[in-house]
Amino acid sequence: MSAPVWQRRRAAAADVWRQFRTNRGALFGAAFIALLVLFSLIAPLLIDRDGLEVVTAAGGSLEPPSGEYWLGTDESGRSVMLLTLWGARVSLLVGFAATLLSVVVGTLVGVVSAHFGGWISAVLMRITDFFLVLPALVLAAVLMAVLPKSMWTVIMAIGVTSWPTTARLVRAQTLSVESRPYIERSKALGGGHTHVIGKHVLPSVLPLVFANTTLVVGGSIIAESTLAFLGMSGPEISWGSMLDRANQSGAVTAGAWWYLLPPGIAIVLVVLSFTLVGRGLETVLNPRLKGER
Amino acid sequence: MTPLLELQDLGVTYRTADGDLEAVRGVDLTLQPGETLGVAGESGSGKSTVAASVLRLLPKSAKVTGNVLLDGQDVGAMRWGTLRAARWSEASVVFQGAMHALNPVQRVGKQIAEPIRLHTAASEAEIDSRVRELLDQVDLPAAKARAYPHELSGGQKQRVMIAMALACDPRLVIADEPTTALDVIVQAQVLDLLGRLVEQRGIGLVFITHDLSVLASTCSRIAVMYRGRIVESGDAKEVITAPRHEHTAALAAAFPEVGDAGSRYAPATARPLPDEGERDPQQPVLLSARDLRVHFRDRTGSTVAAVNGVELDVRRDEIVALVGQSGSGKTTLARTLLGLQRPTSGAVYYDGEPLPVSTSGLRDYRRRVQLVLQDPSSALNPRHTVYESVAEGPRIHRLDGDERDLVVSALEAAELRPAEQYLTRLPHELSGGQRQRVVIAGALALNPSVLVADEPVASLDASVRGEILGLLLRLRRQLGVAGLVITHDLGLAWNIADRVAVMYRGELVEVGAVEQVLLEPRHDYTKALLAALPSAGRDDARYAG
Structure with a gap:
């Protein structure tokens, strides 16, 4: 029996892809992200780790771009190009992991609060409000001070502060689905909470959550860069920490533009790509945003 | 005399993504001042498109052919300024859905x-x-x-x-389904008002509706539309009492006259009804409400008694119609009987046992008493196939037996044949009547003893109405499924019900056999309901049963 279901889902996915394809910006973003993810996965095979270690780096301090070092070197003689390429790994990992955390928590809170209503909703929504008004940077700074300095703490800090928006979105969508008569029919058939949520609510809420997820990834990458730039990150090489070191080593006053621009442009490109993809998906999945054609 | 409105060979075509759609073809109509013209038809027959074309209110995708003459002037050839002046001062519209x-x-x-x-x-x-x-x-x-x-x-x-x-x-008023969302009593007042205005002020009225009985009491002439064409037009009484086109006959039969012996236990269905077998008048009571009360708190904090001390029995092998106007508490009563709403006081009994409160107890109860909702297009999850929708109940209750067999036999019982053909369809690929059958099949898959149907035909077309009512009646006669049908339509009660309970402001004011309550009403409210029914001009047949 599941054959027609899968057929239909495949057809629906193909339809989304067909509409998505007409949006050039979104297509560019998707292609860029795909390339970057692929590269990040195989980077350890392509890049010689020695060039990334301060002790083994071969170049001179803050050398301008040359034939050997296309984007120059940093204050310890490492190739800025290698650092930027390697930094994509941490930025993407933090971006995806923090998003996963925030989306899972946000969806859970949103669905539970809308489905059960009453005091459960009241309590959950007040907690959501609390996190919504909490200054994200301050909370992250406190967490970094209390917990061990590592990438995972950064992920936690970002995830914990970014789920409330997802929760609000999911709650609104769930409320609108739950007001449909087929939910009442399902209850009258004897369906319990898990049945109603699993069979009816989640399948219609998840597409929108997915589009939202892509937007959250971009935000998380910016948050990671901000925290790293402020010195609140682990020892891993990321774009934010590169900018932090460039700032501290006096690259700005030395006019070493090749040290500042590559990580900065990389952040802009990645976040822009995720935003383009997210907006593109949102337009396809949420017909209300389409407007006149 | 120049007619007030003249449509000559009017045709309207909508350009859609799936090619051109001819909504109206070759429509000719004339209306003189002081005259009321009724336009009847089902949804999709093109009647609202005709109304919109008079004032050129059609969307851009519509292509109009033929002429619309308003007081002798061609509306299609009017300049924008003239048309704007004509809108409302010459002709105006009463839209549906106030x-x-x-x-x-x-x-x-x-x-x-x-x-x-x-x-x-x-x-x-x-x-x-x-x-x-x-x-x-x-x-x-x-x-x-x-x-x-x-x-x-x-x-x-x-x-x-x-x-x-x-x-x-204005000299011309176009009323597009002006009473569809209204109760019978309010409907009677609005119809009376429109009739008086036509008489006193000599305006022309075009009255568009799907309910022929409404037209009978207001219009002098009727035109019946079907698939974009006028299939029959003429004197109102003649069209209704002696319809020539089969579609008109179907429309007329769909709204039976209360008291007409011919339509008692005989909804307008094409399939033959099984004969009434031996009926044991002392069937056991299945579902009963004892001093049931449900109170709500409104926005200002004061308490509203939606259900106020209701006593009601539903026996095996009988259909009870719960009649009342909107806001009378019918739906709240039904939800309480189903255990979807907790009563404030009083109790619901099933088979002599009080309704369970535990989750698993309620789940078992729901196998016995099932719900059919008003609007089948929203009662089915648009993402689920017919198979999944019908299988939902058996899956929840983990019924024994082959799931596919259960689904197929439920669909067959709901008269969707051959059932295999429907299994993989999605709700949007089905007609309104087919959707309602899927909802009923989903309920039947659990093999319930009682079906609670909340306005099961209110959002269906007239021709489908009789078929669904026929199905409910057949289910009772063949399987002994008891029904509690909630409706504002007294004709429905006359068509299929054995007993009627009249609800007014949360209380049952009159309960009894259909013939007794509808022909010899005792309570003032029941009398008012009956008096407000538009009479189709078949008065001689009334009370003959």
């Missing part, structure tokens, strides 16, 4: 005054007195001009819509 056609944030007085401001140079004082005059014409107190739409009842809003339509003294 609740949506009024602006919720403006006082109704201001909305009635809007066309006057647009079309005349009247002073504020003149406008004020004109609004008061208009409200008086539609039997509303002048003070209501300061009310917002949400402060008015459905009937009052509809009257405001009529006042708006009359604001610029």
Whole structure:
């Protein structure tokens, strides 16, 4: 029996892809992200780790771009190009992991609060409000001070502060689905909470959550860069920490533009790509945003 | 004399993504001043498109052929300025769905005054007195001009819509389903008002509806539309009592006359009904309510008794019709009987046992008593195939037996044959009647003893109505499934029910056999309901049963 279901889902996915394809910006973003993810996965095979270690780096301090070092070197003689390429790994990992955390928590809170209503909703929504008004940077700074300095703490800090928006979105969508008569029919058939949520609510809420997820990834990458730039990150090489070191080593006053621009442009490109993809998906999945054609 | 409105060979084609759609073809109509023309037809027959073409209110994708002459002038050839002047001062429209056609944030007085401001140079004082005059014409107190739409009842809003339509003294009024969302009593008032206006002011009225019995009491002539064409037109009485086209006959039969012996236990269905077997009058009581009360708290904090001390029995092998107007508490009572709403006090019994409160107890109970909702298009999850929708119940209850067999036999029982053909369809690929059958099949898959149906045919077309009612009657006769049918339609009760319970303001004011309650009503409210029914001009047949 599941054959027609899968057929239909495949057809629906193909339809989304067909509409998505007409949006050039979104297509560019998707292609860029795909390339970057692929590269990040195989980077350890392509890049010689020695060039990334301060002790083994071969170049001179803050050398301008040359034939050997296309984007120059940093204050310890490492190739800025290698650092930027390697930094994509941490930025993407933090971006995806923090998003996963925030989306899972946000969806859970949103669905539970809308489905059960009453005091459960009241309590959950007040907690959501609390996190919504909490200054994200301050909370992250406190967490970094209390917990061990590592990438995972950064992920936690970002995830914990970014789920409330997802929760609000999911709650609104769930409320609108739950007001449909087929939910009442399902209850009258004897369906319990898990049945109603699993069979009816989640399948219609998840597409929108997915589009939202892509937007959250971009935000998380910016948050990671901000925290790293402020010195609140682990020892891993990321774009934010590169900018932090460039700032501290006096690259700005030395006019070493090749040290500042590559990580900065990389952040802009990645976040822009995720935003383009997210907006593109949102337009396809949420017909209300389409407007006149 | 120049006719007020003349349609000559009118055709309207909509350009859609799936090719051209001919909504109206070769329609010829004429209307003289002081005359009322009824246009009847089902959804999709093109009747609203005809109405919109008179004032060129059609969307851009519509292509119009033929002529629309308003007072001898071709509307299609009018310049924009002339057309704008013609809208409302020559001809005006009473739109369907008064609740949506009024602006919720403006006082109704201001909305009635809007066309006057647009079309005349009247002073504020003149406008004020004109609004008061208009409200008086539609039997509303002048003070209501300061009310917002949400402060008015459905009937009052509809009257405001009529006042708006009359604001610029139009000679032609087009009323598009003006009473569809209204109760019978309010409907009678609105129809009476429109009839008086035609008589007193000599305006022409085009009355569009799907309910032939409404037209019979208001119109002198009727045109019946079917698939974009006029299939029959003529004198109102003749069309209804002696329809020539089969579609007209189907429309007329769909709204039976209460008291007409021919339509008792005989809904308009094409399939033969099984014969009534031996009926044991002392069947056991399956579902009963004892002193049931459900109270709600409204926005101001005061308590509202939606269900107020209801005593009701539903026996095996009988259909009980629960009749009342909107807001009388019918739906709340049904939800409470199903255990979807907790009663404030009193109790519901099934088979002599009080309704369980535990989750698993309620789940078992739901195998016995099932629900059929009003609007089948929203009662099915649009993402689920027919198979999944019907299998949902058996899956929840982990019923024994092959799931596919269960689904197929439930679909067959709901008369969707051959069932295999429907399994993989999605709701949007089905017609309204087929969807309602899927909902009923989903309930039957659990093999229930009682079906609670909340307005099961209110959102269906007239021709489908009889088929669904026939199905409910067949289910009772063949399987002994008891039914509690909630409706505002007394004709439905006459068609299939054994007993009627009349609900008024949360209380059952009269309960008894159909013949007794509908032919010899005792309570004033039942009498008012019956008096408000539009009579189809078959008075001689009345009370003959």
